[in-house]
Amino acid sequence: MRIIDLSSPVDADAWEPDPVIHEILTPAEGALHMSAEMKEHFGLDLDPSVLPGGELLSLDTFTLTSHTGTHVDAPSHYGTTADYGTPRHIHEMPLDWFHRPAIRLDLRDQPVGAAGVDVLEKAIARAGRTPGPYDIVLLNTGADIHLGTQKYFTDFTGLDGQATDFLLDLGVKVIGTDAFSLDAPFGDMIRRYQQTGDPAVLWPAHFAGRRREYCQIERLHNLDALPGDFGYTVSCLPVKLVGSGAGWARAVALVEE
Structure with a gap:
């Protein structure tokens, strides 16, 4: 088949009457974000440097209709x-x-x-x-x-x-x-x-x-x-x-x- x-x-770089907004949290930023969240909510410390390449996961946020x-x-x-x-x-x-x-x-x-x-x-x-x-x-x-x-x-x-x-x-x-x-x-x-x-x-x-x-x-x-x-x-x-x-x-x- x-x-x-x-x-x-869906492309944030293309023209739209209601523009698309694409915000990216990079894998490196994701590691820092996760470390801060773990400390704030669970009182746990995790140094992002222990992760491979100091990176965790990316996160994409789209704002669109x-x-x-x-x-x-x-x-x-x-x-x-x-x-x-x-x-x-x-x-x-x-x-x-x-x-x-x-x-x-x-x-x-x-x-x-x-x-x-x-x-x-x-x-x-x-x-x-x-x-x-x-x-x-x-x-x-x-x-x-x-x-x-x-x-x-x-x-x-x-x-x-x-x-x-x-x-x-x-x-x-x-x-x-x-x-x-x-x-x-x-x-x-x-x-x-x-x-x-x-x-x-x-x-x-x-x-x-x-x-x-x-x-x-x-x-x-x-x-x-x-x-x-x-x-x-x-x-x-x-x-x-x-x-x-x-x-x-x-x-x-x-x-x-």
Whole structure:
């Protein structure tokens, strides 16, 4: 079995609207810290110099949002109430949603904005397979070429509300994208709202989750490395963050060989 990494990194050196802070306690600093903790809490003295190289263990502290890097959005991210009942947090979601056959849809020819049902129908025809119940849909928008830059957050293709419902009508429970969001960029949505006065253009893909229970995988990467548009399993198990509207995931494709 070949494993293809479909995850984008969490990198404190990359540009993020909510910057990532990465603090490192080195192995040498860890030895000094442990020595001080042992003395303070247990009254024990241990000279760090007796450790190999005077080092103990490193410790990394990251400060970041649950929507940084590749992550899964839970229904509770979309709102506090839903037509189907109380929206579930990420730790409450069934794991079998996130280890399923997948189908990749090519949207790389689409401009910045929100793609509709007609775009998805053409992409499905090109792929040669219609997504079925519980299949994971991967939207290959090509947005990950801007990963690590400000353009990644402003130049990409999302879905409109009808396109999102179209996939959910097929029984899809998890929709993934290599873009920052399953919705169109913020600026695009707000400009269209100002032009039309129609609130339905604002976050329609996310707000669909108030009517229909489903999850999104955002900020995927490397979808071009897949061997085709289907014929593999995607595993994107979210981290069990209790009470959270999202959880980080190491998304991979499992290809039988």
